[in-house]
Amino acid sequence: MIFRSLHRFPAAALSVVVLAAALAACAPAPSDPGGSSTAPPAPSATSAAPGGAEENAAPDMEAALIEREEFFEAQQQPRDGSLLSAKTPEQQEFIAQQRAYLESQGATWAPETESLLLATTLDACETAILNNHRTDASIFATHVESSPLFAQVAQGDAAAEQGLASIMVFGMSFVCPADAEQWDAAYTEVYG
Numbered sequence: 001m002i003f004r005s006l007h008r009f010p011a012a013a014l015s016v017v018v019l020a021a022a023l024a025a026c027a028p029a030p031s032d033p034g035g036s037s038t039a040p041p042a043p044s045a046t047s048a049a050p051g052g053a054e055e056n057a058a059p060d061m062e063a064a065l066i067e068r069e070e071f072f073e074a075q076q077q078p079r080d081g082s083l084l085s086a087k088t089p090e091q092q093e094f095i096a097q098q099r100a101y102l103e104s105q106g107a108t109w110a111p112e113t114e115s116l117l118l119a120t121t122l123d124a125c126e127t128a129i130l131n132n133h134r135t136d137a138s139i140f141a142t143h144v145e146s147s148p149l150f151a152q153v154a155q156g157d158a159a160a161e162q163g164l165a166s167i168m169v170f171g172m173s174f175v176c177p178a179d180a181e182q183w184d185a186a187y188t189e190v191y192g
Contacts, residue, residue, distance in 0.1 A: 060132060068129045075122060075175070083115040084122075091118060094174035098167060120149050120164060121171030128172075128179035135179065140186035162191050 072079070076087040086095040098117055099109050107113070127143045128135055144150050144165055154161035169187045173180040 061130075064130050064132060068126055071125065071129055071176070072122075077118070077122065083111050084118040085111065085114055086118065088175075090174040094121070094171045098170065116149065116153065117167055117171060120147075120168045121175050123147065123149065124168050124172055124183060125176035125179065128176060128183065133179055133182075135182040135186050137186045137189040140183060141190050144190075165191065 074088070075091070077084050086092040095114055095117065099114070102113070103109055124143065127139070131139055144161065150161055150164060153164055165187055169180065169183045172183050
């Protein structure tokens with residue numbers, strides 16, 4: 001929610017068109033488009049275990065809002081509308097792998113691309129937090145369908161949407177790894 005608008009990125013228009021074409025080629029396999037393996041996500045103390053009473057419990061919004069603020073502080077990203085750039089070691093590794101992959105697919109890297117991919121990933125992590133770390137295909141689909149970033153980048157192109165979703169889930173494996181497995185399963189359910 002905090003990072004959802006591209007209107008803040010004045011030079012983004014051309015980069016978005018180039019990126020959308022590259023994203024269409026990125027659609028399969030959200031778990032590792034960079035070709036290198038990462039360790040499986042470590043469980044988090046804040047993650048709700050699948051099944052049981054936790055699954056049907058109403059979200060604790062006060063705790064979720066506190067956790068969201070702590071998450072954003074830890075991410076060290078500006079909230080003033082300026083471009084985002086990788087700050088933490090996890091963000092830097094995600095961006096390094098994604099940049100190498102996209103460039104290998106013929107895309108031209110730009111600061112707007114980095115900002116877009118970080119914003120998309122941070123938005124997904126925020127949605128995971130606000131849903132008390134419980135995600136299913138419905139939450140995933142609603143997140144993608146309601147995201148102005150997805151709408152502006154994909155512009156109705158299903159392959160570009162799927163490609164950006166793939167990168168988003170891949171980014172989560174670095175930025176909020178405890179949520180990545182659920183989002184990967186939801187990605188598979190939504191996109192097949």
